[in-house]
Amino acid sequence: MVENNIPVSPAMKLSKMRWVMVGMAFLATVLNYVHRLSFNYLSAEGELRALIPDEAFGYIGTAFFVAYMISNAFSGFLIDRLGTRLGYSLCMAFWTTAGLVHAFATTPLQFGICRFMLGIGEAGNWPAAIKLTTEWFPPHERSTASGIFNSGSALGAVIVPPLVAYLGISYGWQMTFIILALCGYLWLVIFWFLYYTPKETEVKVKTFTIPAIKLLKTRFVLMFTLSKTFMDPVWYFVTFWIGRYLVDVHNLELKEIGMLAVIPFLIADVGNLAGGYFTQYIIKKGTPIPRARKIAVTIAGLIMGVPLLAGPFVISSPMSALLVFGLAGFGYTAYTANALTFPADVVPKNSAASVWGMACVGTGLGGAVFQSVSGIVLKNYAVEMGYNYAYSILFMGFGIIALIGLAIMLFFMGPLVPNEELRRYAETGGVEE
Numbered sequence: 001m002v003e004n005n006i007p008v009s010p011a012m013k014l015s016k017m018r019w020v021m022v023g024m025a026f027l028a029t030v031l032n033y034v035h036r037l038s039f040n041y042l043s044a045e046g047e048l049r050a051l052i053p054d055e056a057f058g059y060i061g062t063a064f065f066v067a068y069m070i071s072n073a074f075s076g077f078l079i080d081r082l083g084t085r086l087g088y089s090l091c092m093a094f095w096t097t098a099g100l101v102h103a104f105a106t107t108p109l110q111f112g113i114c115r116f117m118l119g120i121g122e123a124g125n126w127p128a129a130i131k132l133t134t135e136w137f138p139p140h141e142r143s144t145a146s147g148i149f150n151s152g153s154a155l156g157a158v159i160v161p162p163l164v165a166y167l168g169i170s171y172g173w174q175m176t177f178i179i180l181a182l183c184g185y186l187w188l189v190i191f192w193f194l195y196y197t198p199k200e201t202e203v204k205v206k207t208f209t210i211p212a213i214k215l216l217k218t219r220f221v222l223m224f225t226l227s228k229t230f231m232d233p234v235w236y237f238v239t240f241w242i243g244r245y246l247v248d249v250h251n252l253e254l255k256e257i258g259m260l261a262v263i264p265f266l267i268a269d270v271g272n273l274a275g276g277y278f279t280q281y282i283i284k285k286g287t288p289i290p291r292a293r294k295i296a297v298t299i300a301g302l303i304m305g306v307p308l309l310a311g312p313f314v315i316s317s318p319m320s321a322l323l324v325f326g327l328a329g330f331g332y333t334a335y336t337a338n339a340l341t342f343p344a345d346v347v348p349k350n351s352a353a354s355v356w357g358m359a360c361v362g363t364g365l366g367g368a369v370f371q372s373v374s375g376i377v378l379k380n381y382a383v384e385m386g387y388n389y390a391y392s393i394l395f396m397g398f399g400i401i402a403l404i405g406l407a408i409m410l411f412f413m414g415p416l417v418p419n420e421e422l423r424r425y426a427e428t429g430g431v432e433e
Helices: 010-014 017-042 046-051 054-082 084-104 108-122 125-136 139-171 173-194 199-205 212-216 219-250 254-260 262-284 289-314 318-339 342-346 349-385 387-411 420-427
Strands: none
Touching: 017 084, 017 108, 017 125, 017 139, 017 173, 017 219, 017 254, 054 084, 054 108, 054 125, 054 219, 054 349, 084 108, 084 125, 084 173, 125 139, 125 342, 125 349, 139 173, 139 219, 139 254, 139 262, 139 289, 139 318, 139 342, 212 219, 212 349, 212 420, 219 254, 219 262, 219 289, 219 318, 219 342, 219 349, 219 387, 254 262, 254 318, 262 289, 262 318, 289 318, 289 342, 289 387, 318 387, 342 349, 349 387, 349 420
């Protein structure tokens, strides 16, 4: 098999260690989402809800995504230069420590600073995991491998409601943050002594790294970044606002949320595996890899956007709302399982993490803008029209932006084939021909 005109070693393809390595990326992604979402549920009601109203919650979410955007501008390049082992370890250490500091915050401003620091660290998880899968998996397996590690996001979202409800009720919100941080430090120790780059790809990933300005001149990187500005905020609407939605519209308490909020994320978790395996299946049936990726993201994007658009007309109970959230989450995770492979499909292996990081600048920008807009919409409409009306606006708005992101990806991003100009540029050490 050939990748970017370089034969892929059968040894790498058949190595059983690749599943151990992607398993570590999966666990890191679980912890990433546990740290990310624990604050959202702890502040949905009780002591923290009284401290942090809707508008402040929206701005605190914006602080996270501004940091996420800033970090993605350099984290991928840093990981490409430092290597997967050191780069991934630094990211985990940084975001785990930021999560720990939440335990000592007492004002909305302090929580905003904590969330900002968390965003700086957490952004590196995906460039690092993509670099890991690029090093360990051949092209036809990457959508499946990406789906496996990215399923940690949905599993983390599944774990958080009951875990946080139990820890928060039993030990208090401060101790909850401390316990979660200890789990992150444990992963860090195991990964540091376990990970290595396979010999078959070690030389390739240490070759010349393409600078940002060169990558930004490509149509693929620009349009991929723009598409993520619209696609990814949909997932953050599901994950960040579901707790408050269940309290505001359906009057649930934290204990009830802990039991029910897992449902949409269980559905979303299936999307990671289904989206990755579907692409691998149609590739085996003879569909060219670029076309298979586009077919998969088209189906996934429609599953993401259409239920949200229909939400205000079909939601009549907490369960129907959870199913709408779940379908949107399924579509997003199925889309992401394929989108994670895009950089390795187009650019040289040593720059895949850089491209994903750059594209996720769009994620941070979209997240920052739409988190603030969500808080403002709720503040302005909930008082006069009620929470149900205000959230209906959000459902439809996020459904629309999902379809906008899909359209950019399908019609403006270009084909998902190796960029020969970038390959030659990397092989010649940056010497233009």
